[in-house]
Amino acid sequence: MDLVLHIWRQAGPTDKGSFVRYEAKDISDHASFLEMLDILNERLTERGEEPIAIDSDCREGICGMCGVVIDRLPHGPQHGAATCQLHMRHFKDGDEIWIEPWRARAFPVVKDLVVDRYAFDRIMQAGGFVSVRTSAPQDANAILIPKEKADLAMDAAACIGCGACVAACPNASAMLFVSAKVSQLGLLPQGQPERRERVLRMLGRHDEEGFGMCSNYGECHAACPAEISLDFIARLNRDMFGAVATAVEL
Numbered sequence: 001m002d003l004v005l006h007i008w009r010q011a012g013p014t015d016k017g018s019f020v021r022y023e024a025k026d027i028s029d030h031a032s033f034l035e036m037l038d039i040l041n042e043r044l045t046e047r048g049e050e051p052i053a054i055d056s057d058c059r060e061g062i063c064g065m066c067g068v069v070i071d072r073l074p075h076g077p078q079h080g081a082a083t084c085q086l087h088m089r090h091f092k093d094g095d096e097i098w099i100e101p102w103r104a105r106a107f108p109v110v111k112d113l114v115v116d117r118y119a120f121d122r123i124m125q126a127g128g129f130v131s132v133r134t135s136a137p138q139d140a141n142a143i144l145i146p147k148e149k150a151d152l153a154m155d156a157a158a159c160i161g162c163g164a165c166v167a168a169c170p171n172a173s174a175m176l177f178v179s180a181k182v183s184q185l186g187l188l189p190q191g192q193p194e195r196r197e198r199v200l201r202m203l204g205r206h207d208e209e210g211f212g213m214c215s216n217y218g219e220c221h222a223a224c225p226a227e228i229s230l231d232f233i234a235r236l237n238r239d240m241f242g243a244v245a246t247a248v249e250l
Contacts, residue, residue, distance in 0.1 A: 001027050002095040003071070004196075005040070008100040009108050013116075017109065033076065033086040034059060034066060049250055053112035060082040061225060062163030068113050071102045074164035074223040075100040082162060082225040102163050106210040109171035119209040120161050120177060126205035128181050130190045149187045156184040158226040165220035171212030178206050179236035180228050186239060196243035203240060237242035 003024040010017030013054035027036050036058055055119040057065040070076035076086045091097065099113065107115040119236055157178035166174050182199050185191035191198070214233060216219075221230050 001088065001091070001095075003027060003036075003091065003094070004096040006096065006098045007113070009112055012111060013108050017099075020094050027088055029087070029089040029091075031088050032059070032084060033088065034084050036088055041067060053114045054083060054153070055109075061085045062160060065159035067102060067162040067164055067167065069102065069167055073100050074102070074167040075162075075225055077247070079222075080225060080227050081185065082160070082164075085225070093166040101166040104163075104166045105167060105172070106172065107163060115163075116163075117163050119211070120163065120174070122209065123174070123178060123202050123205045127194070127201035128185065133214070136243075143186060143189050153184055153187040155229065156187070156232055157179045159184075159224075159228050160226055162225065164223040164225060166211065168219040168223035169212065170213075170217060170219070171215055171216045173220070174206055174209075175214035175233050175236065176224065176228055176230070178202050179232035180224060181240060183232045183235050190243060195204065195239065196246055199239040200237065200243050200247070203236075 005022045005024055006019045007022060008017055009020045017232045024040050025209060026037060027039065031039070032129075034054070037052060037054055054068065055065040057063040059066070061084060062223050064082070066083040068073055070083070070086070075081060075083045077090050078086045080221065094180060101109050102106075102115045102117075106119045107117055110116050157180075159177060163174075163177070165176040166172050182202060186195045216230075216233075218230060220226065
């Protein structure tokens, strides 16, 4: 298939960016979206032009590195999939495709389609951990966990931290990401001692990084490749109110 690509090019964080038009000819519909960009970059290199900068790593929908906005949709038109899992069979011959980076103050553009997502790492450093003793490990069944809670914790842990929720939200909120990480730990017995402190620290860091507030639009869930449920945001709010009430009592 032959495609016309409009790709955001930006030399650096302080440089002015713009869309640049490229023609991608003879692209197989079996190729992945990232493979299509690889082919384009090879052709640009052969012509002596600078290739397009884009993040990717595992290319299996696990690492969360590959996210871009495709035709105004974070990760593109395939529901429940990351950009690296999107294949060209979802497009038609002659399509014009617009490709740009995540748009959020907390995710500044590094170059072209690459953004700085270290804000997520700093949120995790603020409270996304449990303090446990490093002595001999306990038996697997020493701490009993109800299956319902274990399943919910696994659902929350499915978040790959790609930032699509931020890119999709009109407020550039990261509440779906934070709620998944808070719930992942707060649902398990090992995460209980720091449960209230964790939610306040992670939410505080979320606000410091410049993410917006949640208005329950639901766009985050629609764009999430792991389909993280909005129920985790409700759980986060309950934990937050409990943490604030406890702090007031103290």
